[in-house]
Amino acid sequence: MRISATVAAVSGALVLSAFAVPAAQAAGSDAGSYRADVAKIREAAHAASGKAALSGSTVASPAADEPYALNVTFSNVKVHSGKPIVVGAAAHVSVPVTYTLTHGADVDITASDFLTGPYIYKGTYAQPTNMLFGEDAGTCTVTSATTASCKATIDIYPGDGDLSNVDAGAWKAGAEAIALNGQDPTSTTFDITKVGLADQGGFASPNVTRLSKLTVNAAPEPVKKGKTITVTGKLTRANWDANNYTGYSTQPVKLQFRKKNATTYTTIKTIKTTSTGALKTTVKATVDGYFRYSFAGTPTTAPINATGDYVDVK
Structure with missing residues (x-):
């Protein structure tokens, strides 16, 4: 206390x-x-x-x-x-x-x-x-x-x-x-x-x-090969002053991809969160697989990986 x-x-x-x-x-x-x-x-x-x-x-x-x-x-x-x-x-x-x-x-x-x-x-x-x-x-x-x-x-x-x-x-x-x-x-x-x-x-x-939370959404799904996939998400962390979760701004977050049936993720690029913790970037559709965001953490905030979002490439 x-x-x-x-x-x-x-x-x-x-x-x-x-x-x-x-x-x-x-x-x-x-x-x-x-x-x-x-x-x-x-x-x-x-x-x-x-x-x-x-x-x-x-x-x-x-x-x-x-x-x-x-x-x-x-x-x-x-x-x-x-x-x-x-x-x-x-x-x-x-x-x-x-x-x-x-x-x-x-x-x-x-x-x-x-x-x-x-x-x-x-x-x-x-x-x-x-x-x-x-x-x-x-x-x-x-x-x-x-x-x-x-x-x-x-x-x-x-x-x-x-x-x-x-x-x-x-x-x-x-x-x-x-x-x-x-x-x-x-x-x-x-x-x-x-x-x-x-x-x-x-x-x-x-x-x-502070406990962190991270979301991801890759769209559209399904998508044609070669078309653009927009990957959005948000990084938030525990706000002990208000007892809720608020956006974690200007933090480097990795966009990662795992092919269908593969076991490991590969980093595609690193972007930073906005002032509200939002994430948004684009990639080209190549093969079926999972997209996720990954945050390495800081001395004050715990690391977190978003649950992968599957995209079916036609």
């Missing part, structure tokens, strides 16, 4: 600030409990630091209470198996993440109130402009006395405002762990100083890209 990111310092380690929990997702769910617990710990860590928020607001003075630095580190963070994270205009996207958790002998990662999970962030670790988390805490399998192999998911809801168009492109990954140690964040007797927090960023993440 989209947040207003801030930064705090806990025992010398940078800790990213709290994030909001939509009521629709939080009510009566384990996911909501996980998000709410993490949010409260991060909120306290930020307040304790006395740092200014990115929005320009300030904390008058550092709070006396803060979580202690938990003896946990992370490594081998792998987001979506390294593949670009492609997100459409509205549909929920679940991104798998695996990582290794290393901890001190004093940390009980099997405790029922030990929480860990990954996240991805846009911008820098010190000043992220957006952060995305999972609905649920990660699960870990103990591999030694001080290490565990963990897995989790990051949940993206573009229809709920998790992303804006400016978020497309490069992101980084992080992971966190919280030891509540019997403390209930919803209780009036909650003692933040008895809660441990570890947060580590700077891990590689694949780009978060």
Whole structure:
């Protein structure tokens, strides 16, 4: 979900600030409990630091209470198996993440109130402009006395405002762990100083890209050999600001042809989309086969091949 990111310092380690929990997702769910617990710990860590928020607001003075630095580190963070994270205009996207958790002998990662999970962030670790988390805490399998192999998911809801168009492109990954140690964040007797927090960023993440769509229509059909075939189409991509699909302008797109009964396409020419994403070009009819447009993609937008349109040449 989209947040207003801030930064705090806990025992010398940078800790990213709290994030909001939509009521629709939080009510009566384990996911909501996980998000709410993490949010409260991060909120306290930020307040304790006395740092200014990115929005320009300030904390008058550092709070006396803060979580202690938990003896946990992370490594081998792998987001979506390294593949670009492609997100459409509205549909929920679940991104798998695996990582290794290393901890001190004093940390009980099997405790029922030990929480860990990954996240991805846009911008820098010190000043992220957006952060995305999972609905649920990660699960870990103990591999030694001080290490565990963990897995989790990051949940993206573009229809709920998790992303804006400016978020497309490069992101980084992080992971966190919280030891509540019997403390209930919803209780009036909650003692933040008895809660441990570890947060580590700077891990590689694949780009978060906008889902693209591409159409093609070759006409007339059938057509006499030697006559002109007009091939039209349109390239659009997810608009996260409006939750729809809009034309992708001035992009190079290949017109390709595959003969009937052949298995591969050959590029005929490359043209550019118009300001509205439209495509139009002409070719001479030679043999029966399929025409398609092919877009190679950009760092912000996923590649796409249109479904071939068959033309019968008489």
